[in-house]
Amino acid sequence: MNAHSSRQRAGDPQFSSYDVVVIGAGLAGLTAANILGRAGHRVLLLEQHDKLGGLATWFKRKGHIFDVSLHGFPVGMIKSCRRYWSPEIADAIVQLKRIHFDNPMFSLETTFDRRDFTRLLVERFGVAPPAVDAFFDAARQMNFFDDQSVTTADLFERYFPGREDVVRLLMEPITYANGSTLEDPALTYGIVFSNFMSKGVYTFEGGTDRLIGMMADELRRNGVDVCLRCNVDQVLCEGGRVRGVLVHGRPIAARAVVSNANLLGTIFDLVDARHWPADFLEQARQVRLNNSSTQVYFGIRAGDTIDEEQCGDLLFTSTAPRFCAQSLLSRDVTSRTFSFYYPRTRPGHNRCTIVASMNSQFADWADLPPEEYRRAKQALIDDTLQCLEKYVPDVRQRIDWMECGTPRTFARYTKHWQGASFGTKFEGLAVSRAMPNVIGGLYHAGSVGIIMSGWLGAVNYGVIVANEVDAFLLNNSSQSSFSEETALP
Amino acid sequence: MTVAEIRQAVIDILSDIAPDQDLSALNDEMSFREQLEMDSMDFLDIVMELRKRYRIQIPEEDYPQLASMASTVAYLEPIMKDMPKK
Ligand SMILES: Cc1cc2nc3c(=O)[nH]c(=O)nc-3n(C[C@H](O)[C@H](O)[C@H](O)COP(=O)(O)OP(=O)(O)OC[C@H]3O[C@@H](n4cnc5c(N)ncnc54)[C@H](O)[C@@H]3O)c2cc1C
Numbered sequence: 001m002n003a004h005s006s007r008q009r010a011g012d013p014q015f016s017s018y019d020v021v022v023i024g025a026g027l028a029g030l031t032a033a034n035i036l037g038r039a040g041h042r043v044l045l046l047e048q049h050d051k052l053g054g055l056a057t058w059f060k061r062k063g064h065i066f067d068v069s070l071h072g073f074p075v076g077m078i079k080s081c082r083r084y085w086s087p088e089i090a091d092a093i094v095q096l097k098r099i100h101f102d103n104p105m106f107s108l109e110t111t112f113d114r115r116d117f118t119r120l121l122v123e124r125f126g127v128a129p130p131a132v133d134a135f136f137d138a139a140r141q142m143n144f145f146d147d148q149s150v151t152t153a154d155l156f157e158r159y160f161p162g163r164e165d166v167v168r169l170l171m172e173p174i175t176y177a178n179g180s181t182l183e184d185p186a187l188t189y190g191i192v193f194s195n196f197m198s199k200g201v202y203t204f205e206g207g208t209d210r211l212i213g214m215m216a217d218e219l220r221r222n223g224v225d226v227c228l229r230c231n232v233d234q235v236l237c238e239g240g241r242v243r244g245v246l247v248h249g250r251p252i253a254a255r256a257v258v259s260n261a262n263l264l265g266t267i268f269d270l271v272d273a274r275h276w277p278a279d280f281l282e283q284a285r286q287v288r289l290n291n292s293s294t295q296v297y298f299g300i301r302a303g304d305t306i307d308e309e310q311c312g313d314l315l316f317t318s319t320a321p322r323f324c325a326q327s328l329l330s331r332d333v334t335s336r337t338f339s340f341y342y343p344r345t346r347p348g349h350n351r352c353t354i355v356a357s358m359n360s361q362f363a364d365w366a367d368l369p370p371e372e373y374r375r376a377k378q379a380l381i382d383d384t385l386q387c388l389e390k391y392v393p394d395v396r397q398r399i400d401w402m403e404c405g406t407p408r409t410f411a412r413y414t415k416h417w418q419g420a421s422f423g424t425k426f427e428g429l430a431v432s433r434a435m436p437n438v439i440g441g442l443y444h445a446g447s448v449g450i451i452m453s454g455w456l457g458a459v460n461y462g463v464i465v466a467n468e469v470d471a472f473l474l475n476n477s478s479q480s481s482f483s484e485e486t487a488l489p
Numbered sequence: 490m491t492v493a494e495i496r497q498a499v500i501d502i503l504s505d506i507a508p509d510q511d512l513s514a515l516n517d518e519m520s521f522r523e524q525l526e527m528d529s530m531d532f533l534d535i536v537m538e539l540r541k542r543y544r545i546q547i548p549e550e551d552y553p554q555l556a557s558m559a560s561t562v563a564y565l566e567p568i569m570k571d572m573p574k575k
Contacts, residue, residue, distance in 0.1 A: 039541065076528075083506075083534065460530055467537050471546055 013227050017253040018044040019473055021245050022260060023232045023270070026054025026414070027455055028445040029260030030215050031084055031462030032469070037222035039470050044254070045224055046247060048231035053212040054260070054414055055421065056455060062401050064299035064353055065346065067208045071176075071339045071357065072096055072201035072314055073455040080459050089214050092205045098312030099201060101172075102391075103335075104321050105165045109312060113200045117170075125166055135159035140198070142190025144451075148426070152189040153182035168323035172316055173197070176337045178457075179290040179359060179422045180450050181325035188426055188450040195456065201314065207346045235259065235266075235442065237275040242441040255476060256441040256469045260462075262416045263287065263428050263448050271439070280431075280438050287428045290453070291329055292407035292419035294360045296384040299401035300352040311340045311391055319387075331364045333380070336387060354392070356384045362407040362418035377404050422454070423447030436468065441476075443469055490569045496562050498575070502538040506531055517558040539565075543572060 022033045025047035033045040051057070057068045075095075082090035099112045108124065110116045114136055121127040138159070152171070160166040167182075170193070174180060177196060180188055204211045219226055234246040235257055244253040259266040267276065267284045276284075300306060318335035320327055328335050341353045368376055381404050388395050407419035429449025436443050445465035447453035452461040490498070500512055503525075510525050521527050532555055539545040545568055547555075554564040 076530075080530065463530065464533060467533055470537070471540060474540065474544065474546065 012248060012250065013044050013046070013230070013252055014225055015042075015044075016251070017244075018042045018225070019254065020044070020256045020258060020469060021046060021232075021252060021254040022258045023235070023245065023266075024048075024054060024260030024446065025052040025226070025228075026260050026446055027056050027458035028447070028462035028465070029054070029258065030212075030219070031459045032258050032260070032445050032466040033224045033226075034215070034219055034222055035084055035463060035466035036469060037219065037224035039466075041470070041473060043224045044252065045219065045226045046230040046232055046245070047226070047228050048415065049413055050228050051212070052216055052226070052228070053208065055410070056208055056212065056458075057413070058208040061297075061403065062299060063302060064297075064351055064401055065207060065209060065349065066297045066299070066353055066355060067339075067341065067345075068295065068355075068405070069455070070203060070208050070341075071337060071355075072203055074196045075199040075202055076195055077202060077456050077459070080456060080463070084459065084463050085215060086218055089211065089218075092210070092214075093202050094205050096201045096203050096313035098308070098314075099173075100312040100315040101169065101317075102315065103168065103172075103318040103323075105168055105323075111200055112173075112197060114198045117197065120169070121166065125163070125169070127160065127163070127166065131159055136194075136198070139190040140194040142187045142194070144187065144191075146185075146187040146190075148185045148187065150186040151183055152180070152186050155186040155189060156182070164322055170197075171325070172318070172323055172328075172335070173337075175325050175328055176316070176357065176359065177422075178450050178453050183325075184450060185426055191451045192454075196454075203313075203345070205345070205347065210346075232261075232270065234272070235270045237271060237439050237442070240275075240440055242439055254441075256443065256472055258443045258445050258465060258469060260444075260446045262289075262414075262420065263424055263432050263444055263446065264289065264417050265415060266435075266444055267431075271442070275439055277438060280434065283434075284431050287431055288425040289416075289418050289420040290422040290424055290447075290450070291359050292362045292410055292416075293405075293421040294333075294358045294365075294380055294407065295405040296356040296381050297401070297403050297405070298354040298356075298385075298388070298395070298399050300354070300398050301400045302351065304352065304398050305343065306340055306352045306354070306392060308340075308342060311338075314339055315391065317387065317391075328359045329361050331360065331376070333358050333360075333383060336384065338388065338391070354388065356388070359421075360407055362411070362420075365407045366418075373406075373408075377406065380404050380406075420447075422450070423452070424449060426450055436472070441472060490572050490574050492562060492566060494574050495565050495569050496558065498543070498569070499535075499558065499561055499565070502535055502542070505538070506534045515558060517562075520556045521558070522556070535561075542575070543569065545569070 019041040020043045022029045022045045037043040078090050078093045118132050121132045156167045232245045236243045242257045315338040320334040337357045339355045343350045411419035426449050432444040432448045443465050445462050536547050555561045
């Protein structure tokens with residue numbers, strides 16, 4: 001194992017040379033750093049913000065702790081956390097059993113797994129059982145190599161022709177979970193759906209702060225050097241290879257660099273354009289970012305609790321007569337997801353909070369002058385509150401904190417271009433994967449391509465890339481990093 | 490290592506990756522996926538463990554060779570035959 005003693009602090013890296021520098025402490029960056037540290041490499045993790053987690057984050061207000069992206073994740077997180085983190089982390093993952101839908105087409109409660117969806121589709125929606133089975137099987141068998149021209153809309157039309165209500169049930173949660181629409185390739189839906197909806201929705205007991213705290217402990221155990229408030233200004237390259245990073249004006253040498261920063265930010269902001277071949281840049285320019293989000297956070301007064309029976313854990317609500325992924329993005333919001341957090345979310349911390357999430361577009365918020373921005377945020381809070389009143393009686397009197405986050409908030413804290421909540425559309429994956437072929441030793445790990453986003457997607461992508469970096473370091477073990485070859489400025 | 494020892498090395502890795510699965514009745518000719526609950530992350534773990542334990546590098550294009558026990562052992566045999574047993 002390496003000799004570096006690890007610590008987490010604001011300030012400068014301890015050493016001027018590492019095997020690997022990881023830029024960004026989102027779930028993909030954290031996981032890649034952990035695996036590489038555990039494998040005995042000397043790893044430096046640099047995060048520009050003052051805490052770890054990236055979009056997997058939380059904040060505290062007036063005794064409340066608000067979780068930003070803990071609405072729910074797939075069961076696969078248990079296995080991934082057990083293997084790539086620790087059994088203690090895996091053991092804190094629990095199922096959310098009450099998922100509610102309420103819209104003009106239907107109102108129902110489900111455990112969000114294949115069996116329960118089958119029951120609902122057959123009993124409530126009157127679909128023939130063989131069609132339901134055929135759909136689930138087709139979705140499960142989809143993989144990366146399938147025809148990309150088949151869209152998600154085509155897939156639904158094949159199994160549930162003309163059934164907008166069925167499409168809504170099966171698609172709306174996925175649109176919230178990763179911003180995908182009916183126009184995206186069916187394979188992205190199939191992969192995400194079979195991961196997400198076949199075995200229920202899960203959460204982390206103790207909240208995001210506890211998870212990230214446990215991850216920080218694990219990084220320390222594995223000798224990873226963690227620095228907060230360390231913005232990487234540039235990735236240093238030379239002769240078609242990565243040489244290190246520039247942070248606070250100081251070069252840090254590395255044999256490999258993993259960027260967990262936004263894919264386009266990595267390519268266009270962090271690496272000097274002369275290091276990229278023209279065709280790669282062209283391919284990168286074609287990559288579409290995914291949408292951003294708005295959120296409204298409500299804190300319920302201490303001592304008061306929300307009725308679990310009535311509200312459930314997760315509520316997909318909409319007043320739109322029909323489902324349309326595009327209208328989910330509009331600033332004129334008609335559809336929302338509410339997460340209800342009960343005292344059991346953080347045993348011992350006796351509070352209820354409610355977080356509403358909406359998909360939204362950066363452009364609708366980007367250029368609002370201060371006064372208009374303030375008004376738009378207030379309008380968002382007011383509308384959300386009005387919607388919430390339908391489910392939680394007297395909620396206005398029961399709340400003692402309200403606040404909202406916009407695409408600008410997400411952009412500021414994570415530096416994601418356009419505040420993208422879920423990385424890029426499908427084509428981003430190929431660009432992310434191609435990076436080390438273009439600049440030796442430079443890797444990207446972070447939400448891309450729809451299928452590699454969300455908590456589980458980010459963790460698993462961190463593992464996939466760590467595996468490649470580990471192989472790269474083994475193959476290049478004889479080569480010294482540039483601190484020894486060239487004098488540092 | 491002999492073929493039997495290579496097979497045992499793979500079994501050891503599998504039993505770490507999938508501790509809940511019964512490997513005693515494994516059919517070597519049938520794909521792992523058909524018999525065990527394995528996904529692509531599990532196959533990646535096999536690759537990572539082979540590198541960690543035996544410093545064996547398996548390029549991505551060869552991953553399909555790891556489909557069944559028989560094909561895995563056949564793939565590893567030329568690489569591992571000169572290694573000492575661990
Ligand atoms: C509102 C919202 C709700 C969500 N809800 C869910 C949910 O319920 N379930 C789910 O599974 N997923 C959810 N997601 C998605 C999920 O949070 C993300 O897909 C995942 O956390 C992204 O992880 P990541 O590793 O790609 O990186 P990110 O979390 O995006 O982190 C990237 C990190 O890199 C850092 N960074 C960037 N540039 C630099 C630089 N130059 N130098 C140093 N550091 C840098 C950033 O500060 C950041 O910490 C939600 C997302 C949003 C926005």
